[in-house]
Structure formats: structure tokens, C-alpha cells
Amino acid sequence: MPVSNSRLRRSRLSTALLVASLMPAAGAAFAQEAGSATELDTVTVTGSLIPQTQVENFTPVTVIKAEDIQMRGFTSVSDVLQQSTFQTGGLQGGQTSASFTQGADASGMFGLDPGYTKYLINGRPMANYPALYNGSDTFNNISGIPVDLVERIEILPGGQSSLYGSDAIAGVVNVILKKNVDGLSLNVRGGAYSDGGGDSFRVSVSDGFSSADGRLNLIGGLQYETRDPIWGYQRDLTKQYNVNGYTPATASRDYVVINGSNRNSYLFLDPANCGNVTGQFDGTEALQTRPGFGQYCGSFTTPGYRTLQNGKDALQIYAHGTYDVNDNVQLYADLLTSHEDVEYATGSGYTWWGTSAKYGYFYDPDQDAFLNLQRAFAPEDIGGEGFKDIMNTDRNRSYQITLGANGMLGSNWDWDVGFTRTEYKLTEHQWVRFADAIDNYFLANVLGPQLGTQDGYAVFRPNYAAFYTPMSPADFASFTGYVDTRSKTTDNTLRAQLTNTSLFSLPGGDAGLAVVVEGGTQSWDYTPDARLLQDPETLESEIWGLTSVNGSGDRDRYAVTSELRMPLWEPLTVTLSGRYDAFKVAGQTIDKPTYSIGVEYRPVESFLLRGKYGTAFRAPTLSDVFQGLSGYYSSDTDYYRCSLEGYTPGNTQDCRYDSEQYFGQQSGNPDLQPIEADVWNAGFVWAPMNNLSLTVDYFRWDIRDEVDQLDSDQLLLAEYYCRTGQANTASASCDNALAWVTRGANNELEQIYTPKVNVAKQKLEAVTASLNYTLDVGKWGTLNFAGNYTNNLKHTVTPLPGEDEIDLLRDPYYMWVYDAYAKTRADASLGWNIGKLTTTVYANRIGKTPNYVAYATGAWDGQINGARAGWWAPYTTYNLTFNYEATENIRLSLLLNNVLDKTPEDQASNFPGTEYTPYNNYLYSAYGRSMYVEMRYNFGK
Structure with a gap:
């Protein structure tokens, strides 16, 4: 949309906020120049469709400019957003081994689900990631956005569905790529971690072109990056089982015979006393004893054979162009394409074989016991470079293309018509064990022929000497290999907007109106290798120990949006917006109207009071509707069977059913309805001086009819209460719990079904604040301060109708179950600009979170072996950057991230010795200090 040529007087509030938005990179000269400015163009900001002169309006927008990203040491767009103070919830990613989306950011x-935030690139929705977060939720992978080509990132918190439609419940993030460049620019960066791993190299190039008559303008850029993974063995905290825990460190059970006839104790049946396998895991395999269970062969160092940070090779190409047909019509085009290969290893803990998957238990008449064998694979079994040779690779290919035209209609109307297509293709190249091949190998070499059945279980007389024996890489290769899962999402949108910034006159100025009509199609297809899917009768797949999500579908959608901005009188402006969305899916129409009303009141020039009330929604995603019946293997506490042995919830660590394996199933539901929410915010902006501003805002959400993939642990807990008569067995929740948990003749856990249903509710309250200040210290340059703070005041969830609310900020157990919330988060930066040198210190603080014992006991006064429940202290990391303008064309940079080498090692003492991730890896990182050197050469200056 063309920017108005009218020049309007800038208020002190606008001037101060403009200066604040440019900190800390601006420097003294710019700050002084901005302070004397008196005029301002109309601008369009995320959160409104109508251009306006005020930088701040009824809804708060946080702007992170390219200079901020550079000065604060952020290495990627995901780094920016994951360290934002709005990110108070935990996240799955590279540190969460074997998650459904380990290769994505x-x-x-x-603390709301990632899918509750709407992500835009240049104002157009991003392509959804084809794989599902937690195996269930649609979200955006923000890894493939070229950070060197970002102009700014605008973060708009709060429900915004009345402007942006579905998904904008938590807020909107708009990543705006560069539209102008100052000639040819080359940027080269190299980096490494002080503790090893993660070496990276990045190069980006951008340039622009303008025709002689100025009518044609083009810019283009590319960014290439390569990064090595970080392995667990490269960090003291993750290279072995927890040696600082409240119980002695326990080695992995690499060769173990589990005696199901005696409380899952161990039988040690190796005539060589582990002597044949001591060369495995780099010579660390040995005879081990676990008190209360027995002996086995194991190693303390197996946790190190997994990646903590993904390796990757990525290339992004971006182009933007405009062509002025005449004074009233402009054509435009945008293209962003990304090719990214991400590699990772899930580690030894997910690289094994056992009899439980096929037989449950088997009966050995010589031992007169029901047994299970469990055998891990060592790097020596794999051969070559060990686990580096069986890494998984996610191949990401995506593009977004927009073609459109804008211009002026008459003297007051602006118009814009554009078509956008996004496409995301994902190929997951996954290492697997083939079920028949691996089972047949161990039948031939260890178990021997089946000798009948005993009480319904298979009977074998295993060769235990052969069980405790290494295998050759050729044998390992005979039952392993790779399968490819291919998935794809598309989104086609045709959008037309009419805007009038001077619709009619009011006492406070001209009213503005924007109307948008859009329509399009969306599709999702997730097609795993057929061998990953279960046979509907046997519930078995051709891949050992793995299952997959599957499904596909499409829908048509259309929407009408309007926004009316009315300056009722000089201090008071009211903005109304409304939107109607409709989705045609699975033979039915799902529609939802949303609205909002925003108020801005400026009693004095330097002070703004603001507020907004509205509704928001999230339509059932294509995966919510079309996800097929799919399965997974997992383990949880069997509360009911533990109760039969005298154990109660929160005190099951000694129960032999504390970690029972089961087969789970999940599926979509075509009858789902939209998630609905009432949202409102209120706050103020105070700018008493041109170089100082303070904002404070309060937010509240009331979310209903959430689509919830029932948590299996919660379901088992509900089933326990229902079976023991501690809950109303006539209630719907008990009916569901008893129907969705399947048990065998001996009450053994067999299967759990966790469907998607509109049952959950959430209530959330939060307050945010930001402070920006620039100080001119004369010959000593300029100091620039910026700080941000978020405090979640309340966050409750009601998983099922009729159940009590769960307090996610104060219940230590559920704070972990729901991805580990931090109640508060803050950051601050202090930049010093003097001459050609700019130095910035950036601090990021995660507030206190519950420790592991609090989670394990479910109580703040609990303790285990002297380790007490409580809180982990606030956690602060610091970045330090130096930027030096060596010449007019060359900028040299040194960036030290996590300069004090902070890691969550203090958390280890509050975990048991059986833990190989003795810290909360949803919120904290074990990566440690990193250093980057960078040179930017601008040929255009």
C-alpha cells in the first residue's frame, strides 16, 4: 500500500517511542537528530490495517529491529523468539530426544501451545510445518527464516482473531524482510562453542537494482549456513548418567534379564560376567549392580551418544520487487524459498531390542520365571563412526510467493490485491529396526525356537551366553536401515483490501476504514512409509518399536474483515474491528465471527491509556480433523496396579509398575468445533521525555472448547480414581477413562486411546512491561537501555468437564507435565556507542521454576533421600557484543553469547542418579558459551 505523502506533526510520545524502537543501535548522533524532529509519515504497524501517525495504539506491539538482533547476539529468528520475554513456556526441540519434531524450532x-500464535512473513501467513508438535498439534517451524535478511520482527501479544483470523489467540508474530538495501552487501560469520561441537559458518549476500526511470526496483539476497551438531558427550552435564543426584548414579541397562515374576528384579545369567562386552561403548561397559534389583552389564556413558543441538545445512533465497505502472498503480512480488537439511541422533536410549515389544514376557522353564530380555546396541555394533552413521535427517523444502498490485482509487481510497501461495515439503529420513528381521535375528541367535506357551506367554530356553555377546556390523546392518516419511502442506490465498484514512471528519481528526476480503484453499498430507503403520488387527507394524502419525485432507476457506478507527475527540480514539471466517471441511461448514473494540486515551501529550476487548478462535486444524488412527509406544505410571500394592500417586517410585510400557492410539475427529476465547488487555504508555518511555500492559484470556489430545498420564490417574471409587463413576470423565484404558486378564496395561476432543478450558492472566532510555554522555558517547518483563499472574487448565482446575503456575507436578512453565521472564540490554565502537551487554532471565523433587512428589514439602522439593533459582545468561566500524564499508563484530558459560548444572543434585538429562531441557540449555566473529562489507557505501 502506498504511504501517504502528507506530513503531520509528531507528538512527544511518538518521538520518544520512535527513538526507543531504534535503540540500542542508533548512537548519539541519530538520537539527537530524532529528538528534534517534528513530523512523521503515516505508517502501518502489525495490529491495525489502517496507516496512522501514532507509533503506539490501543494494542501493544514489540518491535525487534535488525540492529537489535545484531547487537544482542541473537543467531537466528528462532533465537530471537525463544529468548523473548513472552516465551514463558517450555519447548520441545533439539534437546528433546525422540520427540515428534526434534528437527524443528x-x-x-x-505458555500457550505454539500453534496458538499466528506467524506471518511480510504480513502473509507462514506455511504450517507438516509434522505435528507432540504428534498432535499443527505449528510453524521458524528455523528456515534468513535472519541476515530480516528488517524487523513485530510481536503483537493478545488475541487478534478479529484481524488475523484463526490461530491468533496468544498473539501474532510478523517477520518483515528487507525491502531496501544500500547496494551490494556481504556478511560472513563463523562461530564455535567453548566446550566443543556446534561449529558454524554463515554467509549472506544482498543487493538491489533500480531502473533509470525509478519505476522498477528489485532487491535480492541469499543466506547459507552450516552447523555441526552438539553431542551429549561434549558436555559434562550430559555425557553420563547423573553423578551428582540424590541417589547413586546408575548405569544403563545394556544387557539385562528382567524377572517379571519377582517385582521386575534382574537375573544375571552371563557365564562370562560381562567379559565379552567390556570393549563396548568405548571400553566403558562393565558388570553393574543396581541395589534392590540385581546385576547386569551396562555403561555410565551411554547418554553421551545423542545430539543436544541439531546439525544443519540451510540455504534461503529471498527476492522483492516493485514496478510502478503509473502514479496510481504499482505491481509487487515477493519470494522466499528455503532448503534446510537437519540431522540428529536420538541416542543409545532409543537404539535397542527387547522381548517386551513382541511377547510382553516370555516363560523360561529352566529359571521358572517370566522374563524379558533387553539389549542395547553399542557404537561397536554399528561399526564405522558409530552413532554418527545412523543419524536421522529431516529435509525441509518450502517457499512463499506473493504476486499483487496496489494503488489509489480516487483521492482517499487505497487498494491492494494479492495472491500468496505457500508450500512446505518435509522428508523425514529415519533410521529404523525392521521388526521381522530383528526378531528373527534374536530368535536364531539367542531365544531359539518357541517351545509352546505358559499362561498365554511364549516359552523359550534362551542361549544366555549368546545374549551377552557383541554382534558384527554386518549383523547389525541386516536388520536396520532407513525409511522415508513424506509430508506436505499448502496454502493458497487471494486477498483484497480497501483502505481510506480520511473516511469522514470527527472532532479528533479523520476516521479511517479498512475492509479485507480473502479466500483460499489449504491442504495437509502426512504419508509415512507404509511399514510404520500398524496392522489394524494385530496392532503391529513392520518397524520395530516405532509408529507414526498419518492422515491427509484439505479445506476451502473465506473471510471478511473490517476495521474502523474513529478519533472521537482529540484525546480519545476508538477502533472497532470484526471478522467472519468460514471453513468448508469434511462435508460441513465451520464458521466463526470475531470482533474487538480498542480504546486509546491521551489526557496529556506524553501519556497514553489503552485497552482492548475482543474474541478470538482457532479452527480445528486439518490434522485435528483428518489425522488417521495411529499408534505409539510409551510408558507411564500404572497408578491402578500400583494401588493394588499399596502405593499412592506421588509415591510410586518403588512400585514395579512405575514405568509400564503400553501401546497408545490417537486420531482426529471430524466433529470438532472451533476453540473460542474472550481476550482483553489494558495498559499505559508514558513518555515524559523524548529519550524515555515506559509501557505496562495487562492481558487476560478465557479459552473454551480446547481441542485436547488427552495426556496419557492424566488419563491413567483418572482411571485409578474411578476404579478405586474415589471419583463419581457415573460422570462422563470416568466413563471415558474406563473405556479408553484397556487392560488384560491380569489387569496388565495393554492399550490407551487418547482421542482429540473439545473438552479443555484455560484461563490465563499476564502483565508485561518495557522500559527504554537513551542518555547522551557527551564526549563519552551514548548509553542506550532497553528492558522487558513478563509475569504470568494466573494460568489454569481444566482438562475434562467437571474436573477441578489445575494451577499451572503453582502445582509442581502439572507445571512439568504441561511443558515446564516459568512464571516470569525478563531481559535487558545496555548499549554504549562511542565513535566507531558499539558495545552491548544483553541479559536474559528465566524466573524460578519447580525443581524435580517437587514434580516427582507433587508437593512443595516433599523430599526424596534428603533432596527437598522447592524452586530452582532464577536463571540468567549474558551476551556481550562488540561492533566496530573499521571503515565506511566494513563492520567487524565479536559476539560472546552466554559469556559466563552458564549451564543448569546446579539442577543435577535434585535429580536421581538414573537420569541422563539432569536438568529441565524444556526451558534451559546445556550448550554453554559460544563465540562468533563476523565481518560485514557493504560495497554500496
């Missing part, structure tokens, strides 16, 4: 706001 997610982000969210206020």
Missing part, C-alpha cells in the same frame, strides 16, 4: 507465547 518452535516458539510460543505466555
Whole structure:
């Protein structure tokens, strides 16, 4: 949309906020120049469709400019958003081994699911990631955005569906790529971690072109990056089982015979006393004893054979062009394409074989016991470079293309018509064990022929000497290999907007109106290798120990949006917006109207009071509707069977059913309805001087009819209460719990079904604040301060109708179950600009979170072996950057991230010795200090 040529007087509030938005990179000269400015163009900001002169309006927008990203040491767009103070919830990613989306980068706001945030690139929706977060939720992978080509990132918290439609419940993130460049620019960066791993190299190039008559303008850029993974063995905290825990460190059970006839104790049946396998895991395999269970062969160092940070090779190409047909019509085009290969290893803990998957238990008449064998694979079994040779690779290919035209209609109307297509293709190249091949190998070499059945279980007389024996790489290769899962999402949108910034006159100025009509199609297809899917009768797949999500579908959608901005009188402006969305899916129409009303009141020039009330929604995603019946293997506490042995919830660590394996199933539901929410915010902006501004805002959400993939642990807990008569067995929740948990003749856990249903509710309250200040210290340059703070005041969830609310900020157990919330988060930066040198210190603080014992006991006064429940202290990391303008064309940079080498090692003492991730890896990182050197050469200056 063309920018108005009218020049309007700038208020002190606008001037101060403009200066604040440019900190800390601006420097003294710019700050002094901005302070004397008196005029301002109309601008369009995220959160309104109508251009306006005020930088701040009824809804708060946080702007992170390219200079901020550079000065604060952020290495990627995901780094920016994951360190934002709005990111108070935990996230799955590279540190969460064997998650459904280990190769992707997610982000969210206020502890709500990542899919509750709407992500835009240049104002157009991003392509959804084809794989599902937690195996269930649609979200955006923010890894493939070229950070060197970002102009700014605008973060708009709060419900915004009345302007942006579905998904904008938590807020909106708009990543705006560069529209102008100052000639040819080359940027080269190299980096490494002080503790090893993660070496990276990045190069980006951008340039622009303008025709002689100025009618044609083009810019283009590319960014290439390569990064090595970080392995667990490269960090003291993750290279072995927890040696600082409240119980002695326990080695992995690499060769173990589990005696199901005696409380899951161990039988040690190796005539060589582990002597044949001591060369495995780099010579660390040995005879081990676990008190209360027995002996086995194991190693303390197996946790190190997994990646903590993904390796990747990525290339992004971006182009933007405009062509002025005449004074009233302009054509435009945008293209962003990304090719990214991400590699990771899930580690030894997910690289094994056992009899439980096929037989449950088997009966050995010589031992007169029901047994299970469990055997891990060592790097020596794999051969070559060990686990580096069986890494998984996610191949990401995506593009977004927009073609459109804008211009002026008459003297007051602006118009814009554009078509956008996004496409995301994902190929997951996954290492697997083939079920028949691996079972047949161990039948031939260890178990021997089946000798009948005993009480319904298979009977074997295993060769235990052969069980405790290494295998050759050729044998390992005979039952392993790779399968490819291919998935794809598309989104086609045709959008037309009419805007009039001077619709009619009011006492406070001209009213503005924007109307948008859009329509399009969306599709999702997730097609795993057929061998990953279960046979509907046997519930078995051709891949050992793995299952997959599957499904596909499409829908048509259309929407009408309007926004009316009315300056009722000089201090008071009211903005109304409304939107109607409709989705045609699975033979039915799902529609939802949303609205909002925003108020701005400026009693004096330097002070703004603001507020907004509205509704928001999230339509059932295509995966919510079309996800097929799919399965997974997992383990949880069997509360009911533990109760039969005298154990109660929160005190099951000694129960032999504390970690029972089961087969789970999940599926979509075509009858789902939209998630609905009432949202409102209120706050103020105070700018008493041109170089100082303070904002404070309060937010509240009331979210209903959430689509919830029932948590299996919660379901088992509900089933326990229902079976023991501690809950109303006539209630719907008990009916569901008893129907969705399947048990065998001996009450053994067999299967759990966790469907998607509109049942959950959430209530959330939060307050945010930001402070910006620039100080001119004369010959000593300029100091620039910026700080941000978020405090989640309340966050409750009601998983099922009729159940009590769960307090996610104060219940230590559920704070972990729901991805580990931090109640508060803050950051601050202090920049010093003097001459050609700019130095910035950036601090990021995660507030206190519950420790592991609090989670394990479910109580703040609990303790285990002297380790007490409580809180982990606030956690602060610091970045330090130096930027030096060596010449007019060359900028040299040194960036030290996590300069004090902070890691969550203090958390280890509050975990048991059986833990190989002795810290909360949803919120904290074990990566440590990193250093980057960078040179930017601008040929255009």
C-alpha cells in the first residue's frame, strides 16, 4: 500500500517511542537528530490495517529491529523468539530426544501451545510445518527464516482473531524482510562453542537494482549456513548418567534379564560376567549392580551418544520487487524459498531390542520365571563412526510467493490485491529396526525356537551366553536401515483490501476504514512409509518399536474483515474491528465471527491509556480433523496396579509398575468445533521525555472448547480414581477413562486411546512491561537501555468437564507435565556507542521454576533421600557484543553469547542418579558459551 505523502506533526510520545524502537543501535548522533524532529509519515504497524501517525495504539506491539538482533547476539529468528520475554513456556526441540519434531524450532507465547500464535512473513501467513508438535498439534517451524535478511520482527501479544483470523489467540508474530538495501552487501560469520561441537559458518549476500526511470526496483539476497551438531558427550552435564543426584548414579541397562515374576528384579545369567562386552561403548561397559534389583552389564556413558543441538545445512533465497505502472498503480512480488537439511541422533536410549515389544514376557522353564530380555546396541555394533552413521535427517523444502498490485482509487481510497501461495515439503529420513528381521535375528541367535506357551506367554530356553555377546556390523546392518516419511502442506490465498484514512471528519481528526476480503484453499498430507503403520488387527507394524502419525485432507476457506478507527475527540480514539471466517471441511461448514473494540486515551501529550476487548478462535486444524488412527509406544505410571500394592500417586517410585510400557492410539475427529476465547488487555504508555518511555500492559484470556489430545498420564490417574471409587463413576470423565484404558486378564496395561476432543478450558492472566532510555554522555558517547518483563499472574487448565482446575503456575507436578512453565521472564540490554565502537551487554532471565523433587512428589514439602522439593533459582545468561566500524564499508563484530558459560548444572543434585538429562531441557540449555566473529562489507557505501 502506498504511504501517504502528507506530513503531520509528531507528538512527544511518538518521538520518544520512535527513538526507543531504534535503540540500542542508533548512537548519539541519530538520537539527537530524532529528538528534534517534528513530523512523521503515516505508517502501518502489525495490529491495525489502517496507516496512522501514532507509533503506539490501543494494542501493544514489540518491535525487534535488525540492529537489535545484531547487537544482542541473537543467531537466528528462532533465537530471537525463544529468548523473548513472552516465551514463558517450555519447548520441545533439539534437546528433546525422540520427540515428534526434534528437527524443528518452535516458539510460543505466555505458555500457550505454539500453534496458538499466528506467524506471518511480510504480513502473509507462514506455511504450517507438516509434522505435528507432540504428534498432535499443527505449528510453524521458524528455523528456515534468513535472519541476515530480516528488517524487523513485530510481536503483537493478545488475541487478534478479529484481524488475523484463526490461530491468533496468544498473539501474532510478523517477520518483515528487507525491502531496501544500500547496494551490494556481504556478511560472513563463523562461530564455535567453548566446550566443543556446534561449529558454524554463515554467509549472506544482498543487493538491489533500480531502473533509470525509478519505476522498477528489485532487491535480492541469499543466506547459507552450516552447523555441526552438539553431542551429549561434549558436555559434562550430559555425557553420563547423573553423578551428582540424590541417589547413586546408575548405569544403563545394556544387557539385562528382567524377572517379571519377582517385582521386575534382574537375573544375571552371563557365564562370562560381562567379559565379552567390556570393549563396548568405548571400553566403558562393565558388570553393574543396581541395589534392590540385581546385576547386569551396562555403561555410565551411554547418554553421551545423542545430539543436544541439531546439525544443519540451510540455504534461503529471498527476492522483492516493485514496478510502478503509473502514479496510481504499482505491481509487487515477493519470494522466499528455503532448503534446510537437519540431522540428529536420538541416542543409545532409543537404539535397542527387547522381548517386551513382541511377547510382553516370555516363560523360561529352566529359571521358572517370566522374563524379558533387553539389549542395547553399542557404537561397536554399528561399526564405522558409530552413532554418527545412523543419524536421522529431516529435509525441509518450502517457499512463499506473493504476486499483487496496489494503488489509489480516487483521492482517499487505497487498494491492494494479492495472491500468496505457500508450500512446505518435509522428508523425514529415519533410521529404523525392521521388526521381522530383528526378531528373527534374536530368535536364531539367542531365544531359539518357541517351545509352546505358559499362561498365554511364549516359552523359550534362551542361549544366555549368546545374549551377552557383541554382534558384527554386518549383523547389525541386516536388520536396520532407513525409511522415508513424506509430508506436505499448502496454502493458497487471494486477498483484497480497501483502505481510506480520511473516511469522514470527527472532532479528533479523520476516521479511517479498512475492509479485507480473502479466500483460499489449504491442504495437509502426512504419508509415512507404509511399514510404520500398524496392522489394524494385530496392532503391529513392520518397524520395530516405532509408529507414526498419518492422515491427509484439505479445506476451502473465506473471510471478511473490517476495521474502523474513529478519533472521537482529540484525546480519545476508538477502533472497532470484526471478522467472519468460514471453513468448508469434511462435508460441513465451520464458521466463526470475531470482533474487538480498542480504546486509546491521551489526557496529556506524553501519556497514553489503552485497552482492548475482543474474541478470538482457532479452527480445528486439518490434522485435528483428518489425522488417521495411529499408534505409539510409551510408558507411564500404572497408578491402578500400583494401588493394588499399596502405593499412592506421588509415591510410586518403588512400585514395579512405575514405568509400564503400553501401546497408545490417537486420531482426529471430524466433529470438532472451533476453540473460542474472550481476550482483553489494558495498559499505559508514558513518555515524559523524548529519550524515555515506559509501557505496562495487562492481558487476560478465557479459552473454551480446547481441542485436547488427552495426556496419557492424566488419563491413567483418572482411571485409578474411578476404579478405586474415589471419583463419581457415573460422570462422563470416568466413563471415558474406563473405556479408553484397556487392560488384560491380569489387569496388565495393554492399550490407551487418547482421542482429540473439545473438552479443555484455560484461563490465563499476564502483565508485561518495557522500559527504554537513551542518555547522551557527551564526549563519552551514548548509553542506550532497553528492558522487558513478563509475569504470568494466573494460568489454569481444566482438562475434562467437571474436573477441578489445575494451577499451572503453582502445582509442581502439572507445571512439568504441561511443558515446564516459568512464571516470569525478563531481559535487558545496555548499549554504549562511542565513535566507531558499539558495545552491548544483553541479559536474559528465566524466573524460578519447580525443581524435580517437587514434580516427582507433587508437593512443595516433599523430599526424596534428603533432596527437598522447592524452586530452582532464577536463571540468567549474558551476551556481550562488540561492533566496530573499521571503515565506511566494513563492520567487524565479536559476539560472546552466554559469556559466563552458564549451564543448569546446579539442577543435577535434585535429580536421581538414573537420569541422563539432569536438568529441565524444556526451558534451559546445556550448550554453554559460544563465540562468533563476523565481518560485514557493504560495497554500496
